[in-house]
Amino acid sequence: MTLPCGMRTPEDWRSRLPQLLPAPGWRTRFAPAPTGYLHLGHLVNALHVWGIARAFGGIVVLRIEDHDRTRSRPEYEQALLDDLVWLGFTPDVYDIPSFRADSDVHPARQSNQDVRYGAALEHLSARGLVYPCRCTRRDIAQLVPHAPGEEARYPGSCRDAMVPTAETFARRVRLSDECIRFHDLRLGTLAQTPQQQGGDLLVRDRHAQWTYQFAVVVDDMAHDIDVVIRGEDLLPSTGRQMQLASLLGRPRPMRVLHHTLLVHPDGSKLSKATHDTSLRDLRAGGATAAHLLAEAARRAGLSEIEAIASRDVASLFAGH
Numbered sequence: 615m616t617l618p619c620g621m622r623t624p625e626d627w628r629s630r631l632p633q634l635l636p637a638p639g640w641r642t643r644f645a646p647a648p649t650g651y652l653h654l655g656h657l658v659n660a661l662h663v664w665g666i667a668r669a670f671g672g673i674v675v676l677r678i679e680d681h682d683r684t685r686s687r688p689e690y691e692q693a694l695l696d697d698l699v700w701l702g703f704t705p706d707v708y709d710i711p712s713f714r715a716d717s718d719v720h721p722a723r724q725s726n727q728d729v730r731y732g733a734a735l736e737h738l739s740a741r742g743l744v745y746p747c748r749c750t751r752r753d754i755a756q757l758v759p760h761a762p763g764e765e766a767r768y769p770g771s772c773r774d775a776m777v778p779t780a781e782t783f784a785r786r787v788r789l790s791d792e793c794i795r796f797h798d799l800r801l802g803t804l805a806q807t808p809q810q811q812g813g814d815l816l817v818r819d820r821h822a823q824w825t826y827q828f829a830v831v832v833d834d835m836a837h838d839i840d841v842v843i844r845g846e847d848l849l850p851s852t853g854r855q856m857q858l859a860s861l862l863g864r865p866r867p868m869r870v871l872h873h874t875l876l877v878h879p880d881g882s883k884l885s886k887a888t889h890d891t892s893l894r895d896l897r898a899g900g901a902t903a904a905h906l907l908a909e910a911a912r913r914a915g916l917s918e919i920e921a922i923a924s925r926d927v928a929s930l931f932a933g934h
């Protein structure tokens with residue numbers, strides 16, 4: 615549960631960043647999924663990631679989050695790399711040799727990380743924290759009625775059912791009832807109890823695919839990410855990711871900043887699924903990178919300027 619306290623966003627949140635961020639040399643990441651073209655919502659995220667990193671001595675790691683192999687496509691990865699070049703956003707860490715499955719130079723990809731994820735699962739298994747789960751989404755929905763769009767809490771049906779490991783690839787991690795408190799660099803102090811939100815965490819599904827929640831925690835530890843900068847839609851995941859990281863042995867929790875999301879006039883979220891205008895289409899229609907960056911900054915409430923070069927995005931955050 616996210617407490618309402620601290621949810622106010624003082625307009626001067628940018629002025630407090632120098633006190634709240636680690637010493638220069640801290641690492642953050644831009645981590646898109648190659649399941650569609652980048653749209654303005656991604657640009658708002660990139661603006662925060664590069665802007666804050668450039669203003670306050672951060673290092674940007676690029677990570678391709680292609681853990682969902684059924685929806686990820688190489689042509690989308692190439693398109694997003696091209697779009698980043700066009701926008702002028704250059705990652706500081708692009709290729710991580712220990713994250714490659716081959717000798718080619720390319721960004722760190724989740725699809726190359728099976729061995730690392732397997733080792734992390736083994737680490738948790740050795741502590742008795744992992745169990746097979748045979749429940750389908752439909753099973754859980756029937757057991758736990760919930761409103762459309764709301765998260766269904768897994769009720770722990772298989773926790774003590776001794777499901778044979780050979781019956782399914784699906785694995786869950788036991789989460790305690792611990793309340794996780796954290797300080798968001800923009801939203802203030804928050805508290806979540808992951809066990810009450812979603813229950814024991816699914817880390818691998820029945821098709822043997824690693825889940826986003828698990829992959830991202832293992833990756834953030836492996837990439838030494840100090841500060842996670844992402845949209846508010848991922849705020850409900852923060853407590854569980856911190857709890858899982860702690861179980862995996864992360865000594866200090868990551869720092870987080872959740873920024874505003876761009877929405878449609880009716881309040882609905884921008885997404886690939888609703889076919890929001892891609893940066894690719896806007897570019898083909900004659901938009902310049904400088905104007906799109908300014909549009910993203912304006913719609914995120916960061917500035918009202920008409921055009922901005924990517925090398926100047928630090929000015930949106932420094933000196934406030």
Ligand SMILES: [Zn+2]
Nearest residue numbers: 747748749772
């Ligand atoms: Zn189950």
